Amino acid sequence: MGGKSQVAQKKVNPHCPVAGCRVSQPHTDDPLIKALVLRYTGPDRLLGWVQVSLSQIHDSILDDYKNNRHFGWLTRLRQIEELYFRTLYILFLIPDEEVPHWLSGDPPNSLTRLYEAVNREILMDRGKLIDPQTGKGLGQFTPMSLLHSGGHANYKAMHVVAFECAQGVPNIEPYLTHVKTYIDRIDYMKKLFEAGRDKQTVRDAITNLHRPKEYWEQRTATGRWRLQGWAPDGHRGLVFRCDSWGGLLSMVFEVNVWEEDAL
16 A cells, blocks of 8 residues: 655653653652642632732732842742733643643743633733834843743843833832732632632633723623722733833733623
8 A cells, every 4th residue: 555654643642641741750640749730629729829929929029129129020020920821721721631731840831832822712812922012122022022031030131121220210010010910810710719610600700801891891781791890900911011121010901800690
């Protein structure tokens, strides 16, 4: 019959279903990962950890800022975004069999990859972390690349911090408000799980918090939703408006805090 197939077959790792993972044993053979998976089965407990962790990073950023340790707090901006988006990804967008891999931190574990999925499925493509922008002293860049530069504490980040501080110390209050919005959303999800809501209900609820103002104005007109409160310090899918590191903190934050009648 015909010759060899021209289509290369990717080798499947019997220990992990995530493409590209090269572990030589199941992730859960590690007692720590096994314990994390058990905690994942109680989402409210996992979210409790995330809430405390985000709060501590928030306080650490504020302390560094107050004491003029600007490179210090810039290195932690990625940690905030990664912890929030990784949590949404693990809770709502992957099958259970992939959970041990993403909890383990083993590669592949790209923030960009999981952010793209969260942006598509939960932010409805409103997020701007990977959209190219142009800024003074930076050329063309993406907000994600700035987060990576700070997260890796590289020389480019040092240069940018020195350049920005020479122009004046940026106001980080809008960013701290943004972090508090993340913390509030984590708390909101945790309380929904504690009240017995299933994952699809909680996913729908957090997705709704990322919808634009216009969507809610139309829904309110139909009487199908009720307004619980207006939070001008929220954000609309993390829309960045930045022309520099300082501008990275000048985000457009608008969010509607709503509750569906069915909840």
